[in-house]
Amino acid sequence: MTASTSPLRILYCHCAFARVVPGDVKAAVLDQLSAAAIEFEAVPDLCEMSARRDPRIAALAATPGLRIAACFPRAVRGLFEAAGSPLAEDTSVLNMRTQAAPDVVESLLAETAG
């Protein structure tokens, strides 16, 4: 079902099909992740991935120390659970609906250092 896996530790959700995440926050987070020249997974819409039960959901959920930039943590955890792959306790979910972009990026990158 799923090919080779060594999932990346940062997941960015673009929430492309709704306007609930402020555009300037999304753009700034994506810009800074791109500038950091690191490996990361960027998806247009985590909800859609969950609905499709995308195999990457399971691979990501199994990644120790996964950091997710998306929306409300309760919703994000629900989406992974709905896809049959609950997130581990040590997964960090950053909320781009309420947090400022520098805070989100700092948490994402700090957690991946080392």
Added chain:
Amino acid sequence: MSRLDGTQIRTVLYEGPGSAPIEPAVRSQIMSALLDKGFAVTALQSSTHLTAAERDVVVILGRFADSPPDFNNGFTVRFQPIDGIDAPAIVAAVEQLIGEHGAVKAGAWKPWFPVIDYSRCTNCMQCLSFCLFDVYGVSKDRKIQVRNQDNCKTDCPACSRVCPEVAIMFPKYRHAPINGDQVSSDDMRREAMKVDISALLGGDIYAMLRDRSVKATSRFSKERDDERAIKERQNCLRKLQQDMDIPAEVLASLPSVDEIRAKAQQAAARAQAAMAPETEVQ
């Protein structure tokens, strides 16, 4: 086949062995353009760090040297050189593959569906009984589950309004706690609100719809006043729409009264079966 089961095109912006680095600003432009059009992008520096479904087509974007990097990971791979091509042209090249591979058009469906917070859900099956569009189902272990996400009516959060435990989220909804924000003690007053809505609507929303419809029909035949009957129906639908934030299009697409009655009975039977100790669940 559900639109959720089809082949998808996803992309990889590859800067590992066999592909030269990309300027950060260009990298960001390409990623943003692809994401805006509904394509997933993985920023990758090693060909072994890739996960994909077998059904999906992976497009490797890069500034390739003479021989392409090795991505023999068991799924369909296409290479797209990006030197001298701007972001819109890259998106166009990727979009062209949709037709070639019979893939799902990215963004064709706005992913709007309920997500259950199982830490709050008590498996009361009210959502199953309420939803007319077969979004909910019951698992083999008799647990409520969201089964047909793409049956859900876009922008309609009505089932979350009938959940007594505030356990149903719509991540793309505007307001807390339905959007997934923490549930406060104030939110729990929704239980009382639910009673209010029930009282307002005469105890059962679908019963209310039926009753109003019958009354309107009766009035129509008695008084030959179709304008008044229509106004009556519009009034009750407006109340529903305001109280539960149901889009007008959803109300307009409701099945006939007979179909509603039949569906409500079927759903109630499924819910009862799921909750009965020894009953087999389908």
